[in-house]
Amino acid sequence: MKPETLSFFDKVYEVAKQIPEGRVTSYGAIAKYLAAPRSARMVGYAMNASHLRDDIPAHRVVNRKGLLTGKFHFEGTNVMQQLLENEGVIVVENQIQNFSSYFWDPSEAL
DNA sequence: TCTATGACTCCGG
DNA sequence: CCCGGAGCCATAG
Numbered sequence: 001m002k003p004e005t006l007s008f009f010d011k012v013y014e015v016a017k018q019i020p021e022g023r024v025t026s027y028g029a030i031a032k033y034l035a036a037p038r039s040a041r042m043v044g045y046a047m048n049a050s051h052l053r054d055d056i057p058a059h060r061v062v063n064r065k066g067l068l069t070g071k072f073h074f075e076g077t078n079v080m081q082q083l084l085e086n087e088g089v090i091v092v093e094n095q096i097q098n099f100s101s102y103f104w105d106p107s108e109a110l
Numbered sequence: 111t112c113t114a115t116g117a118c119t120c121c122g123g
Numbered sequence: 124c125c126c127g128g129a130g131c132c133a134t135a136g
Contacts, residue, residue: 008133027118037119038131044117045133063118065124070117 008039012046013053015106019060022087023104024096026064033106048073059083066099 015030027043036042043061047070050056059080063069071080071094081091090097 040118042133047117
């Protein structure tokens with residue numbers, strides 16, 4: 001493994017992989033768990049490149065309001081929503097319903 | 111080395 | 124909660 005392949009991105013991926021099905025978390029929550037609460041944008045940046053990796057459930061990561069801000073980065077216009085609903089998460093207008101009950105905080109779970 | 115970028119978040123109104 | 128504006132910082136070029 002080359003050192004340049006190991007980065008902040010990989011840390012994000014490791015956390016993302018541990019998100020349980022039917023649960024979601026936010027960019028900020030992951031950043032906070034990585035001891036970099038100011039790097040929420042980097043988490044999103046990493047997700048953007050997650051398509052280069054396998055087994056990265058990027059659809060389970062949304063912004064702090066439970067909004068599917070990254071849906072346009074998927075192939076289809078509603079792929080992200082379909083994936084979530086397939087896991088039992090209700091999404092309306094790109095907004096996860098009852099977001100707080102689905103929220104999974106890595107800082108608490110791990 | 112420096113600049114631009116962005117799947118974010120916080121803050122004040 | 125909505126809106127506008129500022130701050131943040133790893134990566135890419």
